[in-house]
Amino acid sequence: MIRNRAVLFAFSLIVGGVFVWAAVLKIRDPLAFAQNIANYRIVCNLIAFWIGLLLPWLELAAGVFLIVGLWRRTSALLLSTMLAGFIVLVAVTMVRGIDVDCGCFGSLSGKANLGLIIQDAVLLFMSLTVFLSKADPIRLIGKKS
Amino acid sequence: MDLKKTGKELAAIVLIAFVPAVLLNLGLIRRQLRGDFDESLLLPAGTPGVAFIGLAEAGDLFQSGAAFFVDSRPLDEYAEGHVPGAASVPLKEASENTALATPEALDVVPNRTLIVYCNGGDCRTSVLLTRILREAGFSDIKIFLGGWAEWRAAGFPAEVGSDKE
Known part of the structure; x- marks a missing residue:
């Protein structure tokens, strides 16, 4: 397990930064993101609407907390759960043969494909490392746990 | 923990x-x-002249020749296979130059029924193109939600290539 505080901080910065960036792009146009979710054809428009409205804000909050170091492990756990969910969702979509934009980064989104799964897996490794590590990374605010 | x-x-x-x-x-x-997003998240409910249809209706309108098909996907995807007789109006190009989506450009009268489709998974492309087509003067537009993926999976007729290439 990685114990180097600088590496753990870098992981937090990368994962948190990606989520904050992705969230800001989606918060600007919640309906477009909701449509992206509906395009996966797993949930109805009503559920897609609420996910489109709420999920980006959850990504933003967890991303910011991970970067600043407040509630770090809980934020890392939350983001890890999201990433695991995204990986399963994209894999299921590929198996079903649906060609769809991932919706991850608003209008800058790419296709939901193997490349996206690999990208999410790398982020999942980083966030799980932060969550599982006993070492306390460099933090910007909050007391040492 | x-x-x-x-x-x-x-x-x-x-x-x-x-x-x-x-x-x-x-x-x-x-x-x-209020139910504005029951049918589409990007077009308000009751948008005049726009309806969402499934494979059966799209197939019927194709067979009867009662509608003109518009393919909103990029040109390379259109060239790989499309509904026979469909016009290629890629959303990206139409967004930059709305003249590509006018009745004159498509050589179709404005009150003709249009069926807009995309790859099926990403219906947002069709919805956004529909906005442009409405503004260009078309009054009867249907969005085929299943799109090319569903059309192809059903074994319906297909055409390959493009005049624009």
Whole structure:
């Protein structure tokens, strides 16, 4: 397990930064993101609407907390759960043969494909490392746990 | 791992995230409760001249020749296979030059029934192109939600290549 505080901080910065960036792009146009979710054809428009409205804000909050170091492990756990969910969702979509934009980064989104799964897996490794590590990374605010 | 502490922190993060999400989107939530997004999240309910159709209706309109098909996908995807007789109007190009989506450009009368489709998974492309087509003067537009993926899977007729290449 990685114990180097600088590496753990870098992981937090990368994962948190990606989520904050992705969230800001989606918060600007919640309906477009909701449509992206509906395009996966797993949930109805009503559920897609609420996910489109709420999920980006959850990504933003967890991303910011991970970067600043407040509630770090809980934020890392939350983001890890999201990433695991995204990986399963994209894999299921590929198996079903649906060609769809991932919706991850608003209008800058790419296709939901193997490349996206690999990208999410790398982020999942980083966030799980932060969550599982006993070492306390460099933090910007909050007391040492 | 302290589950109680984690639970409390998780609840706090969710609360901090959801309060602004709801407060800043009250207008959208009201529209959702009115049923504005039951059919499409990008076109309000009851948008004049726009309807959503499935494979059966699209197939019937193709067989009867009662509608003109518009393919909203990029030209390379259109060239790989499309509904026979469909016009290629890629959303990206039409967004930059709306003249490509006018009745004159498509050589179709404005009151002709159009069926807009995309690859099927990403119907947003069709919905956004529909906005442009409406503004260009078309009054009867149907969006085929299943799109090319469903058309092809059903074994319906297909055409390959493009005149524009």
